[in-house]
Amino acid sequence: FKKIEPDTKRKDELADMGRTFNHMIDLLRENYEKQQQFVSDASHELKTPLTVIDSYAQLLKRRGRDKPEVVDEAVEAISSEAQRMKEMTNQMLALASGENRAVEKEPVRPGPVFADTARQLSVAYSRPVHVDADETAVIKGNELQLKQLAYLLIENALKYSSEDVSVSVKRGADGVTCTVTDKGIGIAEEDLPYIFDRFYRVDKARTRASGGTGLGLSIAKEITESHEGRIHVESKLEQGTTFTVLFPEEEEA
Numbered sequence: 210f211k212k213i214e215p216d217t218k219r220k221d222e223l224a225d226m227g228r229t230f231n232h233m234i235d236l237l238r239e240n241y242e243k244q245q246q247f248v249s250d251a252s253h254e255l256k257t258p259l260t261v262i263d264s265y266a267q268l269l270k271r272r273g274r275d276k277p278e279v280v281d282e283a284v285e286a287i288s289s290e291a292q293r294m295k296e297m298t299n300q301m302l303a304l305a306s307g308e309n310r311a312v313e314k315e316p317v318r319p320g321p322v323f324a325d326t327a328r329q330l331s332v333a334y335s336r337p338v339h340v341d342a343d344e345t346a347v348i349k350g351n352e353l354q355l356k357q358l359a360y361l362l363i364e365n366a367l368k369y370s371s372e373d374v375s376v377s378v379k380r381g382a383d384g385v386t387c388t389v390t391d392k393g394i395g396i397a398e399e400d401l402p403y404i405f406d407r408f409y410r411v412d413k414a415r416t417r418a419s420g421g422t423g424l425g426l427s428i429a430k431e432i433t434e435s436h437e438g439r440i441h442v443e444s445k446l447e448q449g450t451t452f453t454v455l456f457p458e459e460e461e462a
């Protein structure tokens with residue numbers, strides 16, 4: 210007679226499959242919840258400029274003819290809020306479409322990209338931006354996205370400070386490090402863990418006045434991660450902020 214052994218291998222395999230399946234369901238649920246949160250945050254954020262536009266349009270309707278002085282103010286507010294909505298919808302589309310993740314990468318030099326962006330923003334803001342960029346460093350990436358990353362970090366540094374801004378790109382043992390430093394208002398310790406979250410702004414009133422959307426840093430993080438890099442922030446209130454992005458270095462093509 211042949212003894213029948215329980216097929217323990219098969220049982221283990223089934224248990225493994227069950228665990229994988231549960232893990233997949235958890236990931237799907239988490240993703241779904243994130244999407245729901247994004248949609249609800251997005252509609253909430255878009256409502257604010259719409260409310261401003263609507264109330265100024267009402268004001269124009271009621272008073273525009275007999276009080277010409279309200280016209281300029283209303284037109285200015287409507288136009289700047291419409292502009293902000295446009296920027297927000299563009300950024301939301303970029304985040305939702307995953308375009309930052311699925312783009313072709315080739316050898317690129319972050320030095321000239323950060324340096325050019327710094328020069329352009331320095332002109333746009335009429336403020337000095339000091340640049341110390343190693344032009345020889347090469348990473349695997351996409352130039353347009355790197356430009357957007359540089360733009361987001363340098364523009365924030367200019368927006369949230371009134372003094373000089375410094376930009377550096379350096380090669381090191383760990384890879385290529387790009388930093389953007391300002392001596393501006395800084396970020397409180399309790400806000401630091403959230404600043405890369407979508408729509409998170411430390412001070413909504415102030416950032417609204419400076420035209421913020423709260424999406425810039427989440428896009429910066431997504432671009433960094435799609436380049437296999439890491440983004441890190443150090444900041445002290447009233448003293449300033451440094452954003453550091455570290456990319457793996459690529460052999461010269």
Ligand code: ADP
Pocket residue numbers: 365366369370391393394395396404409410411412416420421422423424425426427450
């Ligand atoms: P925003 O469009 O509001 O600038 P971001 O996602 O780019 O959105 O930044 C999120 C928040 O992080 C900003 O609203 C601001 O409060 C804070 N922040 C970003 N960069 C800086 C900086 N260089 N100095 C101080 N605060 C900053």
